[in-house]
Amino acid sequence: MNAIRAVAVGCGRMSTRFLEAARDAGGVEIVGLVDLALPMAEARRAEFGLAQAAVGTDLAEMLDTVKPDAVFDIVVPDARHAIATTALRHGCHLLTEKPMAASMADARDLVATAAASGRIHAMIQNRxxxxxxxxxxxxxxxxxxxxxxxxxxxxxxxxxxxxxxxxxxxxxxxxxxxxxxxxxxxxxxxxxxxxxxxxxxxxxxxxxxxxxxxxxxxxxxxxxxxxxxxxxxxxxxxxxxxxxxxxxxxxxxxxxxxxxxxxxxxxxxxxxxxxxxxxxxxxxxxxRVGGHRGVIEDFRDAIRTGLPPETAGAENIKSxxxxxxxxxxxxxxxxxxxx
Ligand SMILES: NC(=O)c1ccc[n+]([C@@H]2O[C@H](COP(=O)([O-])OP(=O)(O)OC[C@H]3O[C@@H](n4cnc5c(N)ncnc54)[C@H](O)[C@@H]3O)[C@@H](O)[C@H]2O)c1
Structure with a gap:
C-alpha cells in the first residue's frame, strides 16, 4: 500500500514527538516541513534524516507545490484555525494537535469545513x-x-x-x-x-x-x-x-x-x-495504543478506509x-x- 504523503506544519517542541510517532507508525512519508522560522523546519529535516522533504515558511505555498495527502498541524493554538482551514481547503486530510480551536465558534467552523471537504479531520488525543x-x-x-x-x-x-x-x-x-x-x-x-x-x-x-x-x-x-x-x-x-x-x-x-x-x-x-x-x-x-503513534495509525487507516477515526473532529468537539x-x-x- 502506498504511504500517506504528509506535510508537517509547526516545527517546535511537539513536532519531535509527532515526527517520531509518524516514523514508528509506518505508512507515512513526510514530504514537507513548514515553520514561520525556516531554521526550525531545517533542523527537524536534519534531525529526522528527511533529506527528500521540502522546507518552507508558508503552508499554502507548500501545499500548492508538494500536493500531499495529509497535513499534520502542530502549530500554536492561535494559528490553528487559519492553518487547519488552509489544509482542508487544499483537499488535505488533517491531523491536528490539541486544542482543536481557540473558541467553540472556530471549532464548529472547522468541523463544517471538514465535512464540506469530505476529508478526515482528526484530533491528537494521545491520552x-x-x-x-x-x-x-x-x-x-x-x-x-x-x-x-x-x-x-x-x-x-x-x-x-x-x-x-x-x-x-x-x-x-x-x-x-x-x-x-x-x-x-x-x-x-x-x-x-x-x-x-x-x-x-x-x-x-x-x-x-x-x-x-x-x-x-x-x-x-x-x-x-x-x-x-x-x-x-x-x-x-x-x-x-x-x-x-x-x-x-x-x-x-x-x-x-x-x-x-x-x-x-x-x-x-x-x-x-x-x-x-x-x-x-x-x-x-x-x-490501539501508543499515544501519538496510536492516533497517527488510526488517522492513516481512516484515510485508507474512509471510516471516521476515534478522535474525529465532529465527535471530539464534545471534549x-x-x-x-x-x-x-x-x-x-x-x-x-x-x-
Ligand atoms: N498532545 C500533547 O500532549 C501536547 C503537548 C504539548 C503541546 N501540545 C500542543 O502542540 C501544539 C504545538 O506546541 P509546541 O509546544 O510545539 O509549541 P512551540 O511554540 O514549541 O512550536 C510551535 C511552532 O509553530 C510555528 N508556527 C506558529 N504559527 C505558524 C504558522 N502560521 N505557520 C507555520 N508555523 C507556525 C512556530 O514558529 C513554532 O515553531 C500546541 O497546540 C500545543 O497545545 C500538545
Whole structure:
C-alpha cells in the first residue's frame, strides 16, 4: 500500500514527538516541513534524516507545490484555525494537535469545513491511546464492576514551563484539562450535559491566570465527573495522566495514572461489604495504543478506509465543549448546559 504523503506544519517542541510517532507508525512519508522560522523546519529535516522533504515558511505555498495527502498541524493554538482551514481547503486530510480551536465558534467552523471537504479531520488525543486508559475502559465496559456511577480525576503538578503558558488566561483549563476531560468522557461512555466550575489563581502561583480549577460535570448518561486540578501544586505530584477513582455500582477502580491500576468488587454482605480484587484486563489486540503513534495509525487507516477515526473532529468537539463550558461557568458563576 502506498504511504500517506504528509506535510508537517509547526516545527517546535511537539513536532519531535509527532515526527517520531509518524516514523514508528509506518505508512507515512513526510514530504514537507513548514515553520514561520525556516531554521526550525531545517533542523527537524536534519534531525529526522528527511533529506527528500521540502522546507518552507508558508503552508499554502507548500501545499500548492508538494500536493500531499495529509497535513499534520502542530502549530500554536492561535494559528490553528487559519492553518487547519488552509489544509482542508487544499483537499488535505488533517491531523491536528490539541486544542482543536481557540473558541467553540472556530471549532464548529472547522468541523463544517471538514465535512464540506469530505476529508478526515482528526484530533491528537494521545491520552486515549495509553495502555492504562484502554485497559480501564475495557474493564468498565465489561460490566465487572457494574454501571459507572462517578469518576474522580485529580491533577496536581507544579511545572515551571516559562514561555507563553505563564501569561495565558485560563491556563490549566485551556492548555491541559482537555486531556483529562477527554479521558473522563471515554471512561463515562457519554458526553457532558452540564458543568459547574470554580477557577482561581493561587496567591503563590507563578502563572498569570487560572492555574487551579475544580469542575463538576453531569454526563448525559447520569455519571458524575469530578475534576480537581492545579498547575501550581509543588510536591507530591500526580501523574500527567491524573490520578483516578471510579466508583461503580458493584465496586471501585483506582489508577495512579502510571502502572498501578486496582479494582475491587463486592462478593458478599457486611458492614463494609466483602470484596475481592478484580483482575485488570490486558491490552487486547483490538486496542490501539501508543499515544501519538496510536492516533497517527488510526488517522492513516481512516484515510485508507474512509471510516471516521476515534478522535474525529465532529465527535471530539464534545471534549472541547467541556473546556469552554468550564471556562464560561468559571467566568459567570453559573452552571452551563452543554447539550
Ligand atoms: N498532545 C500533547 O500532549 C501536547 C503537548 C504539548 C503541546 N501540545 C500542543 O502542540 C501544539 C504545538 O506546541 P509546541 O509546544 O510545539 O509549541 P512551540 O511554540 O514549541 O512550536 C510551535 C511552532 O509553530 C510555528 N508556527 C506558529 N504559527 C505558524 C504558522 N502560521 N505557520 C507555520 N508555523 C507556525 C512556530 O514558529 C513554532 O515553531 C500546541 O497546540 C500545543 O497545545 C500538545
Amino acid at each position: 486515549r491511546y495509553l495502555a492504562g486508559v484502554r485497559r480501564i475502559a475495557r474493564l468498565l465496559r465489561s460490566g465487572a464492576l457494574g454501571p459507572v456511577s462517578a469518576i474522580y480525576g485529580d491533577f496536581f503538578l507544579g511545572p515551571h514551563f516559562g514561555g507563553f503558558r505563564e501569561q495565558m488566561k485560563h491556563v490549566l483549563l485551556l492548555d491541559m484539562a482537555i486531556h483529562t476531560f477527554d479521558v473522563a468522557r471515554l471512561f463515562a461512555g457519554s458526553e457532558a450535559s452540564s458543568v459547574h466550575c470554580r477557577e482561581w489563581n493561587p496567591a503563590h502561583s507563578w502563572y498569570a491566570h487560572g492555574a487551579s480549577a475544580i469542575a463538576t460535570f453531569d454526563m448525559a448518561n447520569g455519571v458524575l465527573v469530578s475534576y480537581r486540578g492545579s498547575w501550581a501544586a509543588e510536591g507530591l505530584r500526580t501523574s500527567w495522566e491524573a490520578s483516578w477513582r471510579i466508583v461503580c455500582a458493584n465496586g471501585t477502580l483506582t489508577w495512579d495514572g502510571e502502572d498501578d491500576i486496582r479494582a475491587e468488587r463486592v462478593v458478599g454482605p457486611g458492614y463494609f461489604s466483602q470484596t475481592e480484587p478484580v483482575a485488570i484486563p490486558p491490552i487486547d489486540p483490538a486496542d 472541547l465543549a467541556m473546556v469552554f463550558g468550564a471556562i464560561e461557568s468559571a467566568e459567570t458563576g453559573q452552571t452551563v448546559n452543554l447539550i
